[in-house]
Amino acid sequence: MTAGSYQTLVYPHWRKRRRSGWLGGLVAAVLAGSLVCVSAGEGCGQASSTPPVAAGSSEAAPTYWHDVRPILRKHCTVCHNERRLDDPAISAGIALDQPQRIRQAQRQGQAVVVPGQPERSLLYQSLVTTDVRKRMPLDADPLSAGEIAVIRRWIAAGLPEGSRPEPAAEASATAGSIRAVRALPVVLPTRASPPPVLKLSGTLELLVPIGPLPPVTAVAFSPDGQRLATGSYGRVTLWDLNTVRPVWMNTHVLGMVHDVKFSPDGQTLAVAGGQPSVRGEVRLLATDTGRLLRTLGGHRDAVAAVAFSPDGRLLASASFDKTVRLWELASGQVRHVFTGHSDFVYGVAFDPAGQWYATASKDRTGRLVRVDTGQSQLTFSGMNDEVLAVAVHPGGKLVVTSGLEPQLHWWDAQTAERKNRTAGPGQAVHEIAFDASGNLCVVAGGDGTLRLYNGSNGGLLRSTRVADVVFAVAVDAKGERVATGSSDGLVRLWQAADLRPLLILWSGRDDQWLALAPEGYWVAAESLGQRAQWQAGGRPLTDRQMLQPLWNSEALRQAARGGKVTPPTWK
Numbered sequence: 001m002t003a004g005s006y007q008t009l010v011y012p013h014w015r016k017r018r019r020s021g022w023l024g025g026l027v028a029a030v031l032a033g034s035l036v037c038v039s040a041g042e043g044c045g046q047a048s049s050t051p052p053v054a055a056g057s058s059e060a061a062p063t064y065w066h067d068v069r070p071i072l073r074k075h076c077t078v079c080h081n082e083r084r085l086d087d088p089a090i091s092a093g094i095a096l097d098q099p100q101r102i103r104q105a106q107r108q109g110q111a112v113v114v115p116g117q118p119e120r121s122l123l124y125q126s127l128v129t130t131d132v133r134k135r136m137p138l139d140a141d142p143l144s145a146g147e148i149a150v151i152r153r154w155i156a157a158g159l160p161e162g163s164r165p166e167p168a169a170e171a172s173a174t175a176g177s178i179r180a181v182r183a184l185p186v187v188l189p190t191r192a193s194p195p196p197v198l199k200l201s202g203t204l205e206l207l208v209p210i211g212p213l214p215p216v217t218a219v220a221f222s223p224d225g226q227r228l229a230t231g232s233y234g235r236v237t238l239w240d241l242n243t244v245r246p247v248w249m250n251t252h253v254l255g256m257v258h259d260v261k262f263s264p265d266g267q268t269l270a271v272a273g274g275q276p277s278v279r280g281e282v283r284l285l286a287t288d289t290g291r292l293l294r295t296l297g298g299h300r301d302a303v304a305a306v307a308f309s310p311d312g313r314l315l316a317s318a319s320f321d322k323t324v325r326l327w328e329l330a331s332g333q334v335r336h337v338f339t340g341h342s343d344f345v346y347g348v349a350f351d352p353a354g355q356w357y358a359t360a361s362k363d364r365t366g367r368l369v370r371v372d373t374g375q376s377q378l379t380f381s382g383m384n385d386e387v388l389a390v391a392v393h394p395g396g397k398l399v400v401t402s403g404l405e406p407q408l409h410w411w412d413a414q415t416a417e418r419k420n421r422t423a424g425p426g427q428a429v430h431e432i433a434f435d436a437s438g439n440l441c442v443v444a445g446g447d448g449t450l451r452l453y454n455g456s457n458g459g460l461l462r463s464t465r466v467a468d469v470v471f472a473v474a475v476d477a478k479g480e481r482v483a484t485g486s487s488d489g490l491v492r493l494w495q496a497a498d499l500r501p502l503l504i505l506w507s508g509r510d511d512q513w514l515a516l517a518p519e520g521y522w523v524a525a526e527s528l529g530q531r532a533q534w535q536a537g538g539r540p541l542t543d544r545q546m547l548q549p550l551w552n553s554e555a556l557r558q559a560a561r562g563g564k565v566t567p568p569t570w571k
Helices: 003-010 011-017 020-030 064-075 099-104 122-128 146-155 166-171 525-532 553-560
Strands: 184-189 203-213 218-221 227-232 233-240 245-250 259-262 268-275 277-288 293-301 304-310 316-321 324-328 333-338 346-352 355-362 366-370 376-380 387-392 396-401 406-413 420-424 431-435 438-446 448-455 460-465 469-476 481-486 491-495 498-509 513-514 522-524 532-535 537-539
Touching: 011 218, 011 277, 064 099, 064 146, 099 203, 099 366, 122 146, 203 498, 203 513, 203 525, 218 259, 218 481, 227 259, 227 481, 227 491, 227 498, 233 268, 245 513, 259 304, 268 304, 268 316, 277 304, 277 316, 293 316, 293 324, 316 346, 316 355, 324 355, 366 396, 387 431, 396 431, 431 469, 448 469, 498 553, 513 525, 522 525, 522 553
Parallel strands: 218 469, 304 346, 346 387
Antiparallel strands: 184 203, 203 532, 218 227, 227 233, 233 245, 259 268, 268 277, 277 293, 304 316, 316 324, 324 333, 346 355, 355 366, 355 387, 366 376, 387 396, 396 406, 406 420, 431 438, 438 448, 438 469, 448 460, 469 481, 481 491, 491 498, 498 513, 513 522, 532 537
C-alpha cells in the first residue's frame, strides 16, 4: 500500500504528528544490541551536568503519576507496557506504565532505574549520552531539556509515586494502551439462498463478533501465488491459499503495517512500518515460520513502502522522513540514502534489471534513482497533487504514477516523457501493481473501487466496487487473481478475468480468522466458528446441523484457485 494516502485520508490528524521518542529508540537499540551500558565492553553515557535537587529545596520533587507518567506515555509506553512484556522484540522486557514495574526493570543485570542515583540509571543515561548512536530516542530528536530534568529529579528523589488519578481521568489513554473489551457484530453477506424448508426470503448472512475492524493496508502474493500476506494495524498474516488457512500471524510489528513484499525467492517477507515522526523500520520475517530475521532501522519516520531488487540482494525503503534507503540484505547495511525529495516519499519500485528504482512523493513528483550512485537521473513532474503510488512495467520501459489527482500518468523510463494519461479512480490512487507479464495493471482506489487496466496502453478493462476505500492491491504473477485490502477491515480475492469475487479473508486479535466464499461456504478458527451466527431475512438460523453443508474447506480451496463453485445442496 501507499501508506501516506492512508494517513491523509483516514487519519488526517497524522499531519500534525508529534515527536514521540524514547520507546522507539529503546527497542531499536535492544535489537541492535547497543543500548547504553548494555553492550559488552562499552561504558555508560556521560553524566549530566544538571545539578541534583538540593536538600531542603523548596521545589517539590516530581511524582510518577503527576509528572513522569505523562512524559513516558508521550514517548514510551505504547511499546513499553505490561501487555508487551512477553514480546521482547517490542518491549525489550521493560514496562514503564506502572511504578512498581519500573523499580523491577533490569537489562542484562543492570537496573533501568536506581532510586536516588540518576547517573547509574539506564533510563537517564540513555537520555543524556552524547553518543547519538545510543541516545534515546534513537534516530529522532532528543527529549526536551525540561523533560529530562523532570526524570532526573524524580530518580534523584527516590521515585516518589504520588497520588494515582481516578479512573475517569484515565479516559485519555493512548490508542496503544486501549484494549477492546467487547466485540461488535460484523455482517458478511453471501449469495446463498437459505434452505427451502425454512421458506425464508433473501440470502444468507453471517454475523461474526469481530468488530470494529482496522483497515487492511497491505497485501502481497508470494512469487508462486500460493500464499498471500496481509497487513493491518500491528498485525501481519500469511495465508496459505492451498488450504485457505493462516500459516502464521505475527503481532511483533510496530504500529501500522504500511506495506508488505515477498523476496523474489519467496523466503522472506518485508514488513514496512514504524512510529509516526519517531522512527521507521522494516522487519524481515521468515515466510515459513514468521520468525524475525532482521530489523532495518534508521528512518526518522514511518516507512511507507518497500521493494526488493529483482535479484533479492537489495531492498529499498521509502519513508515519511523524505528519504529512500537502499539496503544490502546480506549485511543489513545501507548502500545509500536518497534525499532528493522535499516531502514524504510514499512509494518505491525497481526496474526489472535492478539498475534503478522509481519513487512517488508528496512533493508532486516521482524520481528515477540510480542504484549504483544513489543519484536522481530523471524527474517525473507536471502533476498537480501528491503522488501516492508508483509501479514499473515488467518490460522496464514504462513507469506509472498516480495519487490524489484522479488519473494515471504513464512515463517513458528513458526520457521521463509522459506517454499517456488515463482516467483513474474518482478520489485517489493508493497502490498500483503489474502482473509478471505486464499485460495487466491493477489499481486501488480511494473511491472504493478496484480497477484493471491494459498494462501496455493504459486502457481501462473493468472495475468493481469493493468498500469505502481500497488501500492495497496485488495481482498474482500469472495475472489470474487480484487481492484487495480495504477500509472495512477485509481482504478480498477476485478473479481477474471478470472481477468475480472469490473469497473474503479476515484475521484478527486472539489469533482468530475466517474465510468465506460468496456461495456461503466458510471455515474459521474453532472458537469463532462456535460464536458466529447465520441469519436470513432478519431471522437468526439456529439449526447448525441444517447449515452444516456450508462448512466446506474443499469449496474454499476451489474458490481460492479461481475455480467455479457450485451453490450448496440442502437436504
